[in-house]
Amino acid sequence: MQDLYKKFKDYGKVRLNEPLAKHTTFKIGGPASFFVTVTETNNLVALLTLLDGKGIEYFIHGGGSNTLASDAGFAGVVIDVKTRNxxxxxxxxxxxxxxxxxxxxxxxxxxxxxxxxxxxxxxxxxxxxxxxxxxxxxxxxxxxxxxxxxxxxxxxxxxxxxxxxxxxxxxxxxxxxxxxxxxxxxxxxxxxxxELMKKALEHLQYRNSTQPKGFASSGCIFKNSDFKIQNAECLDTLREFDAEKMEQFEKIGKISAGWLIEQAGLKGKKKGKAEISETHGNFMLNTGGATADDVLSLIEEVKQEVYERFGIELEEEVSIL
Ligand SMILES: Cc1cc2nc3c(=O)[nH]c(=O)nc-3n(C[C@H](O)[C@H](O)[C@H](O)COP(=O)(O)OP(=O)(O)OC[C@H]3O[C@@H](n4cnc5c(N)ncnc54)[C@H](O)[C@@H]3O)c2cc1C
Missing domain, CATH: 3.30.465.10 (Uridine Diphospho-n-acetylenolpyruvylglucosamine Reductase; domain 3)
Structure with missing residues (x-):
């Protein structure tokens, strides 16, 4: 352990047993045995080469905004990529x-x-x-x-x-x-x-009005579903809920996962301290002290409920570590 610690220090700042909850936007995740922050691409390549050579497991951490890290943490090296040229x-x-x-x-x-x-x-x-x-x-x-x-x-x-x-x-x-x-x-x-700046600000304003604020999350939990792969019976059931909305989905080729979750009556559903946002059905919120297990059991419940109601299998967008 001491040997590895010394080696990793050649490539960047090393933290031992670093809680991943400090680095994910969900504010969830147990300790990583090694958390190495790398600021130069050549050091990143050298560290990856070393780890591959020794067969040591690693996980790449960017901004942690699409990662649900396990409560048990990660028994390996988390490489915190902060190369910024x-x-x-x-x-x-x-x-x-x-x-x-x-x-x-x-x-x-x-x-x-x-x-x-x-x-x-x-x-x-x-x-x-x-x-x-x-x-x-x-x-x-x-x-x-x-x-x-x-x-x-x-x-x-x-x-x-x-x-x-x-x-x-x-x-x-x-x-x-x-x-x-x-x-x-x-x-x-x-x-x-x-004109460019206006366009960018409009993007931001739209997002602020459609996404929940004030709680930790990791953005959308599920991918939107492909319109084309759904069977006719399932599409007819959904048209009964909202024919106009389904017409829009057909045009863009995707059925919004947030909309499906809302139609299944799951907004506001809780497991422990994890909750499905009332503002956006595809966001799960850490309302304070949620565990990865809380979120995972909410994910399972949503998948099961949406499948039973509409015959659609939701697929996770979030990376699960
Ligand atoms: C409030 C909120 C809003 C969001 N809105 C959007 C949105 O509008 N559109 C959208 O697409 N996403 C959105 N997301 C999700 C997220 O921001 C994106 O998926 C983002 O691109 C993830 O980047 P990250 O660096 O945080 O990834 P991380 O969470 O750090 O990593 C995600 C996965 O990518 C891997 N990874 C990270 N860096 C590398 C690398 N250099 N090489 C190889 N693998 C790597 C990790 O190992 C992990 O498996 C949102 C998230 C939040 C919290």
Whole structure:
């Protein structure tokens, strides 16, 4: 243990038995045996190489805004990615994985680039956003990524947008275990003007009016469901609830998970100190002292209830550690 502690110190700040609840937006999670904060990409690669060489388990932590960490914590190394260099090359904005997504949106606008305004309301880091193909207000990483630098199978490689296999809240990194080191956003040149800022502020105002405030959460717990894969009987049942809403869902190709949860009468449902938000059915709130087990049992209940009522299987968007 002492040996490992000394080794890890070569790469960044090391904390032992660090409570993950201090680092997740849910404010939930037991201790990580080692919590190593890395600020340089070369140190990140060196640490990953060391851990892979020794067969030590690790988990990548970005902003912790899409992670539900277990109450038992993590018996391994949590790598806290705080690499934050940015660079502009013509109309490409380059951001290290640890850059805060909101800051990248702001900096790209200040650099006279347009296309990433939607990022102003998404918590967490660029690395987390690439892995989950984060998106908001019609934009997503898939639309903006030119390429990424990735650590995978002991090597640093460049992957094109196509190779990232982006889908709705999906990417190849969820399966291949690749660690995103740097993202290259292909944007367009435009003078930073009042119109751009107005668009960004509208994004923020819309989000503030539709999402709960004042409690810890990890954003949406479930992915929205694919309209096309639902059977006719299930769609007819849902049309009986709200035909107009279903018409909107058909157009966008997704059935809102929050809406399904609301129609199932689950808003406000509690387990221990975890509660389904009254404002947004797809948000679960830590009302103070909630455990991961509280949230997990609420997740199970929601999945079961929505399946029994509508025949739709909800799938988690949140990463469970
Ligand atoms: C209030 C609120 C609102 C939100 N709104 C939105 C929204 O509008 N749209 C949206 O898409 N999401 C939203 N989210 C969810 C979340 O912000 C995004 O999923 C975000 O991109 C996660 O980034 P992160 O750095 O916090 O990821 P983390 O929670 O740190 O990690 C999530 C997963 O990604 C992995 N990961 C992190 N960094 C890397 C890396 N460099 N390489 C490989 N894997 C990595 C982790 O291991 C983990 O499995 C919201 C969350 C909150 C709390």
């Amino acid at each position: 940015t660079e502009v090359q013509d109309d490409v904005f380059i951001a290290d994985a640890g850059c805060v997504t909101v800051a990248v949106a702001q900096k790209s606008m200040s650099a006279g680039l347009t296309g990433f305004e939607w990022g102003v309301g998404v918590p967490g880091t660029i690395g987390g956003a690439v892995r989950g193909n984060a998106g908001a207000m019609g934009g997503d990483m898939k639309k903006d990524i030119l390429k990424v630098d990735v650590y995978i199978d002991g090597e640093v490689v460049e992957m094109t947008n196509e190779a990232c296999e982006f889908g709705y809240r999906e990417s190849a990194f969820k399966d291949n275990g690749g660690v995103i080191l740097r993202a290259y956003l292909q944007l367009k040149k435009a003078e930073p003007d009042a």
